[in-house]
Amino acid sequence: MQDLQQQLQKAEQRNEKLEEKLEQANAKIRETSSTQNDMAIEKEKLKVQLSHTAKLQSKLDEEKSALQKNLNEMSGDVIMKRAERERMLQELAEMKTLQQRVQDQQQEIARLKGRTMGEMDSVRGENISLKQRVQFLESKNPELEQIIKELRLKQREDMKIRRKLHNKIMELKGNIRVFCRVRPFLMTEEPIGVFKFPSYEKVDVKTDNGVNSYEFNRIFQPTDTQEDIFIEVQEVVQSALDGYNVCMFAYGQTSSGKTYTMEGANFVDHKRGLIPRSVEKIFAEIQDFNLRGWEYEIKMSALQIYNEDIYDLLTPHEERKKLKLQFGKENDVKIHDLKQVVVNCPQDIHPLLKEANRNRATGSTDANAQSSRSHSVFTLYLKGTNAQTRESMSSRLCLVDLAGSERLKHSNAQGDRLRETQNINKSLHHLKTVIKEIGSKNKHIGYRNSKLTSVLRPSLAGDSKVLMVTFFSDEFDCFFFEILNLHVIFEQ
Ligand SMILES: Nc1ncnc2c1ncn2[C@@H]1O[C@H](COP(=O)(O)OP(=O)(O)OP(=O)(O)O)[C@@H](O)[C@H]1O
Numbered sequence: 001m002q003d004l005q006q007q008l009q010k011a012e013q014r015n016e017k018l019e020e021k022l023e024q025a026n027a028k029i030r031e032t033s034s035t036q037n038d039m040a041i042e043k044e045k046l047k048v049q050l051s052h053t054a055k056l057q058s059k060l061d062e063e064k065s066a067l068q069k070n071l072n073e074m075s076g077d078v079i080m081k082r083a084e085r086e087r088m089l090q091e092l093a094e095m096k097t098l099q100q101r102v103q104d105q106q107q108e109i110a111r112l113k114g115r116t117m118g119e120m121d122s123v124r125g126e127n128i129s130l131k132q133r134v135q136f137l138e139s140k141n142p143e144l145e146q147i148i149k150e151l152r153l154k155q156r157e158d159m160k161i162r163r164k165l166h167n168k169i170m171e172l173k174g175n176i177r178v179f180c181r182v183r184p185f186l187m188t189e190e191p192i193g194v195f196k197f198p199s200y201e202k203v204d205v206k207t208d209n210g211v212n213s214y215e216f217n218r219i220f221q222p223t224d225t226q227e228d229i230f231i232e233v234q235e236v237v238q239s240a241l242d243g244y245n246v247c248m249f250a251y252g253q254t255s256s257g258k259t260y261t262m263e264g265a266n267f268v269d270h271k272r273g274l275i276p277r278s279v280e281k282i283f284a285e286i287q288d289f290n291l292r293g294w295e296y297e298i299k300m301s302a303l304q305i306y307n308e309d310i311y312d313l314l315t316p317h318e319e320r321k322k323l324k325l326q327f328g329k330e331n332d333v334k335i336h337d338l339k340q341v342v343v344n345c346p347q348d349i350h351p352l353l354k355e356a357n358r359n360r361a362t363g364s365t366d367a368n369a370q371s372s373r374s375h376s377v378f379t380l381y382l383k384g385t386n387a388q389t390r391e392s393m394s395s396r397l398c399l400v401d402l403a404g405s406e407r408l409k410h411s412n413a414q415g416d417r418l419r420e421t422q423n424i425n426k427s428l429h430h431l432k433t434v435i436k437e438i439g440s441k442n443k444h445i446g447y448r449n450s451k452l453t454s455v456l457r458p459s460l461a462g463d464s465k466v467l468m469v470t471f472f473s474d475e476f477d478c479f480f481f482e483i484l485n486l487h488v489i490f491e492q
């Protein structure tokens with residue numbers, strides 16, 4: 001029992017302790033719950049505070065972003081202001097330089113002003129003396145006008161005298177003259193050395209029967225150039241400018257250089273022939289005439305006579321038709337539908353010559369691969385008027401590239417080629433006869449016997465100038481001596 005009492009006692013003690021502890025725990029719980037209450041209150045307070053703070057925060061954020069925006073705007077402004085400042089500084093520097101320059105220029109102006117004033121004084125002085133001089137000259141004006149008038153008159157008279165003298169020289173030399181050109185050997189030929197040239201007018205020809213001499217008005221050797229020939233030929237071109245009709249022929253054996261001499265290997269360089277050179281000379285000369293009040297119109301035509309028919313060489317071959325002749329009064333001859341093209345400068349004839357070449361009848365013979373099988377006639381018509389002096393002139397310059405004389409056997413001609421060759425030789429024979437008749441001053445001249453002489457009648461008749469250039473290659477044929485003897489035929 002004691003034990004139990006002791007145990008009870010102990011349990012009571014323990015209970016007391018526990019109650020004490022419970023009391024303590026309750027006190028603690030009470031304390032804790034009061035603290036909890038406090039804390040809940042505090043939490044509520046804090047919640048209120050938190051929502052307040054959140055609001056504050058969002059307000060602050062708004063203010064911050066507004067401020068940030070402001071800041072951005074302000075920094076943009078600052079950049080612009082800085083750039084503006086830089087630009088203004090630069091402008092200021094430029095203005096300073098300009099200011100300096102203006103100052104320099106003002107100094108220069110002041111210096112020039114000083115000089116100009118001095119010069120103006122001297123110009124004023126000169127002006128006065130010039131005025132005095134003008135007054136003096138004006139008083140002399142009627143006298144001077146009279147002198148100028150007399151000088152113009154004298155110049156016209158001198159021109160007439162020069163023309164007359166030139167014509168006299170031409171007449172003395174012979175209205176019909178014969179030149180001779182011996183062409184150089186071609187690469188394909190064997191030189192046989194037939195010709196010797198003791199002088200400009202004499203040629204020695206070596207034959208089986210010895211050496212024979214022939215005389216011409218001028219002889220050109222194989223070494224002579226196109227230029228050398230034109231120098232001698234240009235005086236008849238001058239006659240055309242002076243108002244005389246001129247006819248220049250290239251006559252000779254086939255392949256002896258007639259087309260080469262008349263047209264040239266081309267129309268531009270040193271190999272250009274007599275036709276382009278004559279046109280150049282005419283245009284060069286009329287410049288001088290223009291200064292004296294002359295106005296010129298220059299036209300060109302080109303025709304060929306093939307098998308006794310006339311064709312325009314400036315009309316394409318496909319459209320070609322036979323042209324008709326009509327004999328007018330005196331020595332006038334009209335060729336219907338023949339094109340006359342206005343030529344304004346020397347270069348204008350180049351396409352015309354090319355066109356004429358395309359349309360000309362050529363063929364290959366045994367002697368020449370590009371043989372001209374027709375006679376071609378290039379004519380330049382010159383018409384001049386002088387409004388000041390009321391003078392006028394007209395003339396024509398015919399440049400004729402004849403078809404080559406050819407031995408029928410040599411040319412191996414048959415059929416059409418035979419007819420061509422016969423026609424060529426026949427018309428050449430008539431040409432020689434007509435020129436002989438002109439030289440002998442016959443009353444009747446047989447112009448109408450061939451188309452060639454009919455076409456050329458205006459350029460052969462009257463006081464026309466005729467220049468026959470004969471051509472030779474270093475080869476004998478039956479025409480060789482006949483052509484060499486032309487100088488005798490044409491002697492007046
Ligand atoms: N002075 C020259 N210098 C160099 N070559 C020339 C000379 N003369 C003619 N020839 C050449 O000789 C050849 C024959 O000349 P061209 O055709 O002018 O003869 P042609 O007398 O007109 O002959 P055809 O009567 O057959 O028409 C051509 O190849 C030409 O280039």
Ligand SMILES: [Mg+2]
Nearest residue numbers: 258259371372
């Ligand atoms: Mg020819």
